[in-house]
Amino acid sequence: VLEPFSFDEAFVVWDGRRDKRNKDYAAFLELHAGKDVLTPDEFSKATAISEAYRASPFVEQLLAHPGTQYEVPMLWTDLESGLVCKGKPDIVCVRDEGDGLVTLVVADLKTFYTTDVGQVQRQAKSYGWLLQLAHYTRGALEHLGLMERFQHGQVGIEWWTILCEEEAPHDCSAVRWTQAEQRRAQAQLSVLLQTLQKCRATNQWPGRGEVQAQQDDVNEQEG
Numbered sequence: 001v002l003e004p005f006s007f008d009e010a011f012v013v014w015d016g017r018r019d020k021r022n023k024d025y026a027a028f029l030e031l032h033a034g035k036d037v038l039t040p041d042e043f044s045k046a047t048a049i050s051e052a053y054r055a056s057p058f059v060e061q062l063l064a065h066p067g068t069q070y071e072v073p074m075l076w077t078d079l080e081s082g083l084v085c086k087g088k089p090d091i092v093c094v095r096d097e098g099d100g101l102v103t104l105v106v107a108d109l110k111t112f113y114t115t116d117v118g119q120v121q122r123q124a125k126s127y128g129w130l131l132q133l134a135h136y137t138r139g140a141l142e143h144l145g146l147m148e149r150f151q152h153g154q155v156g157i158e159w160w161t162i163l164c165e166e167e168a169p170h171d172c173s174a175v176r177w178t179q180a181e182q183r184r185a186q187a188q189l190s191v192l193l194q195t196l197q198k199c200r201a202t203n204q205w206p207g208r209g210e211v212q213a214q215q216d217d218v219n220e221q222e223g
Contacts, residue, residue: 001053001109002063002070002090011036013043049111052170059162059172062107068093076142081193089136094144100154104146106137107160115163115173124161130177130185131192133159137182138189157182 012032020026029037038046053059062068068091075086093105112123124130137157141147149155159177164170199205 001050001059004050009035011038011043013038013040015040048168049164049166049170052164052172053109053162056162056172056174058174062091062093062105062160065093065095067095068105072140072143074136074139074143076139078138078193079147080190081197083193083197085135085139085193087136087139089140092136092140092144094146097156101156102146102149102154103156103158104137104140104144104150105158105160106133106140107162108133108136110161110163111166112163113166115165115171117175120161120163120175129161130159130181131189133161133177134182134185134189137186 012028012035014025014028014037016022016025018025018037020029054063063070070091071088072092073086073088075084077083078085089106090109091105091107093107095103095105097103108129110129112120114120137159141150141155146155150157159182161175161177162172163175164172195206
């Protein structure tokens with residue numbers, strides 16, 4: 001989806017049993033050293049999912065936007081905790097809104113068994129999808145030199161999770177997370193990073209319960 005022109009540089013298809021004792025397969029691996037080997041079925045499924053993503057007008061518009069970058073390696077120092085962080089978001093886009101204002105779009109691609117919003121919300125909470133977006137947002141603001149403008153209210157933030165069903169017909173949908181969800185996730189991320197900084201400084205590592213209690217306090221304050 002994100003780097004179609006470099007796909008053949010990273011992947012190759014083998015139609016047969018993957019057994020290194022097989023001379024033909026061993027020679028194939030040597031010829032394509034460093035590449036991931038897919039079965040024909042895996043390649044067919046990946047192609048179908050990619051086509052489903054690109055069939056979405058929203059996804060195609062986002063990918064084609066001149067301010068969009070894909071899989072950007074980022075390294076930054078978190079302002080609150082002082083920790084050195086890294087991340088590689090799927091999509092970041094800076095959209096010029098005029099009058100000195102821009103919108104930073106941070107989007108993640110996910111394959112899931114359904115695009116039902118209720119199920120997606122539960123999955124996002126269970127697996128920290130919003131914490132991931134919060135982390136990427138901090139990195140993108142620093143990496144793209146937007147932090148100062150953000151602090152002066154000149155940068156709006158949009159979070160999107162773009163989903164495609166794992167199985168046919170590969171329904172594709174985009175979920176935009178609210179400002180309230182953004183604030184809650186950023187507050188939770190702050191607790192986690194500050195806890196990590198404290199743990200490293202004191203070499204004391206509390207269990208999940210103590211950290212969870214701090215997050216519950218944050219959630220209650222957020223209302």
